[in-house]
Amino acid sequence: MVRGISLPGKRGGTLAARARYDNPGRVHRFARWPRRLGASLPGLLRPPGRADVRHRFGLERTLHDGAVADMSALALELGMISATVGDTHVEERIAAAQDRLTGILEDLRHVGTVIYPPVLATAGLGPGLLAVAEHRGLRILLDLPRTELSAEARSRTGLLVADHFHTLRPGSVVRVRVRGRRIVRVTITDREPGTRERREHRAVLRCA
Amino acid sequence: MRVAVAEDGALFREGLALLLQAAGHEVAGCYPDGDALVAAVAAEPVDVAILDIRMPPGPDGGLQTAERVRALRPDTGILLLSHYAETHYLMRVLEIGAERIGYRLKERVAGVRVLGDTLDRIAAGEIVIEPVLARRLVKGGASQTGTALASLSERETDVLRLMAEGRANNAIAGELYISAKAVEKHVAAIFTKLGLPGDATVHHRRVLAVLAFLQANRIDGAAP
Incomplete structure (x- = not known):
């Protein structure tokens, strides 16, 4: 949207206003420039803070070690009951209950992955981002530093990029470039399917 | 079949032991971490070791333990269980070995028949990957x-x-x-x-x- 760009003109006012006055329903060609410029300018992403990262890690662990673990144990218990019951009808009902349990676990698993991707927690930035991209159906190219980032930089950068992945449509093509160690610079370029427009997003993180 | 279990969740560990016994297997031991399992397998071999991927030692201690078990007893079958079906873990599993190894979701082995089938295939030398x-x-x-x-x-x-x-x-x-x-x-x-x-x-x-x-x-x- 173009608004508030004041340039001296014959009748005064903004370019957008001028365009509407001259030709209602059509955007003036001068007004299209800033619009295009706006689309191509990098958008700034807000990185998660240290406290956010700790909180999200704790939430995922609580979900994993609590509800998910208990429900998996419940699935085993149902399996045990099914093995001892000896009644086909009851076995079928138990199997149906196990199926429902599996569906609920799938949902919880999805929630856990969004809160804090498990591979990011266990294997680091590259594998973690690949895992999220795979779940989201994205095609990605990673350009990461050759030297290992600190634990804080890995987790904050990983969550920043993973959160952005969750906003993209499946089939999008994404390039992620990460540079720096204490001051980490992140550039994400993406193109959604069916469009030719590339969008660029940037973030800078100050890490300990 | 002699089976050892390493899993840090007590409830799941006990349930799995009961299910293994119901499937007619001998449970050689149940351990809360990888180090205890390695010590037990070193002392007395088992046919298959079942391990949780996310358990001590380390964030993916099950994978590290599986590597140690495979180095110590190459003939021992290994079944890795997880709450997550991730390609990264599958690649790590395949790096550990291409025979007598499996990777499945925890809730998907919650039946006597499916657990028995998974263990039989691993013991027979196959790779068993979570179908999903x-x-x-x-x-x-x-x-x-x-x-x-x-x-x-x-x-x-x-x-x-x-x-x-x-x-x-x-x-x-x-x-x-x-x-x-x-x-x-x-x-x-x-x-x-x-x-x-x-x-x-x-x-x-x-x-x-x-x-x-x-x-x-x-x-x-x-x-x-």
């Missing part, structure tokens, strides 16, 4: 254009999916209602289309075929 993961990966890989995988026919993709699940040729033939000879023909076509070298052993090429599609699916080199 294998299906997702094969489907995703085949949908990409411009890759060698995209050149596979529908039937060849079905065969590759079942190979990725660790099925032998006879089992694939049974699943798809075709002859074992036809399966061999499809497998040969897959090897050719994926450009796998002809001088490798047949078994090695099977693993390479699965790895080829997994790797193709994980990283697409196209820049935006």
Whole structure:
């Protein structure tokens, strides 16, 4: 949207206003420039803070070690009951209950992955981002530093990029470039399917 | 079959032990971490070790423990369990070994028959991969254009999916209602289309075929 760009003109006012006055329903060609410029300018992403990262890690662990673990144990218990019951009808009902349990676990698993991707927690930035991209159906190219980032930089950068992945449509093509160690610079370029427009997003993180 | 279990969740560990006994297996021991399992396996061998991926020591202690068990007792079957079906973990599992190994979701082995079948196949030398993961990966890989995988026919993709699940040729033939000879023909076509070298052993090429599609699916080199 173009608004508030004041340039001296014959009748005064903004370019957008001028365009509407001259030709209602059509955007003036001068007004299209800033619009295009706006689309191509990098958008700034807000990185998660240290406290956010700790909180999200704790939430995922609580979900994993609590509800998910208990429900998996419940699935085993149902399996045990099914093995001892000896009644086909009851076995079928138990199997149906196990199926429902599996569906609920799938949902919880999805929630856990969004809160804090498990591979990011266990294997680091590259594998973690690949895992999220795979779940989201994205095609990605990673350009990461050759030297290992600190634990804080890995987790904050990983969550920043993973959160952005969750906003993209499946089939999008994404390039992620990460540079720096204490001051980490992140550039994400993406193109959604069916469009030719590339969008660029940037973030800078100050890490300990 | 003698089975040892390493799992940090007490409830799941006890439930799994009961289910193993109900399936007619001998539970050699249940341990809360990988170090205790390695010590037990070193002292007395087991047929299959079942390990949780996310347990001590370390964030993915189950994988580290599996490597140690495989180095210590190469004939011991290994079943890794997780709450998550992730390609990264599958690649790590395949790096540990291409025989007598499996990776499944915890709730998917919650039945006497399915658990027994999984352990039997691992003990028989097969790779057992969570079918949900294998299906997702094969489907995703085949949908990409411009890759060698995209050149596979529908039937060849079905065969590759079942190979990725660790099925032998006879089992694939049974699943798809075709002859074992036809399966061999499809497998040969897959090897050719994926450009796998002809001088490798047949078994090695099977693993390479699965790895080829997994790797193709994980990283697409196209820049935006």
